[in-house]
Amino acid sequence: MTGRVLLLLSLLVLSLVLFTAESAVARGPNPNPIEFIKFSCRATRYPAVCVQTLTRYAHVIRQNEQQLAITALTVSMSMTKSSASFMKKMTKVKGIKPREHGAVQDCKENMDNSVDRLNQSVKEMGLTAAGNVMWRMSNVQTWVSAALTDQNTCLDGFAHPQMDRNLKASIRARVVDASQVTSNALALVNRFASKIETP
Incomplete structure (x- = not known):
């Protein structure tokens, strides 16, 4: 009985770890505001201009x-x-x-x-x-x-x-x-x- 409980707890912990990892990937590669802006600017036609004009406002934009x-x-x-x-x-x-x-x-x-x-x-x-x-x-x-x-x-x-x-x-x-x-x-x-x- 004790062994079964430990096994269930282990599986639960493993599931939580995997869920957290997947969530982190879904949010993006880097939580840093500058990296968030750079990543987002990839969707624009002029990414270099995008980064140049927006990174100075990273403290406002955050993520x-x-x-x-x-x-x-x-x-x-x-x-x-x-x-x-x-x-x-x-x-x-x-x-x-x-x-x-x-x-x-x-x-x-x-x-x-x-x-x-x-x-x-x-x-x-x-x-x-x-x-x-x-x-x-x-x-x-x-x-x-x-x-x-x-x-x-x-x-x-x-x-x-x-x-x-x-x-x-x-x-x-x-x-x-x-x-x-x-x-x-x-x-x-x-x-x-x-x-x-x-x-």
Whole structure:
């Protein structure tokens, strides 16, 4: 009888050990916040940019998937807002041609729209605890995708070969930086949404 009890206890302990090990693997290869960010950034189109822009917020993100997505959106909004401010300054520069001025003005409006959509997305992500999580996440996915489209549309106005090269390069650099971060944010939002659908 005693031998049977000991055997059952041994099997129970072994089961607990195996369950703990499986749970650890399911959570990811490393509980370190930096490693968590690096691992998550593999799902993005620009992983190096993702790691570079998010690791400084590791103390805020920790290992929280939702906070990771919110932080990525906030960084995207900040960079897009900075680009929009640059466009606003460029519209006041003297000496640029009417075609260039029009392209810069259109670009500014696109970037402003992008900022608004990203701001909406950050707010909506913060309301997921209030319920209707999947509906809210669908809203966020739609808005971030639209924000990315706005950013890409911004560059369309500079496709004309007669555009000033320096102006085009300066604007392109800022918009591309913002669009890469926004693309990454969308990937992390999609990743978070998929984990809600299939926990």
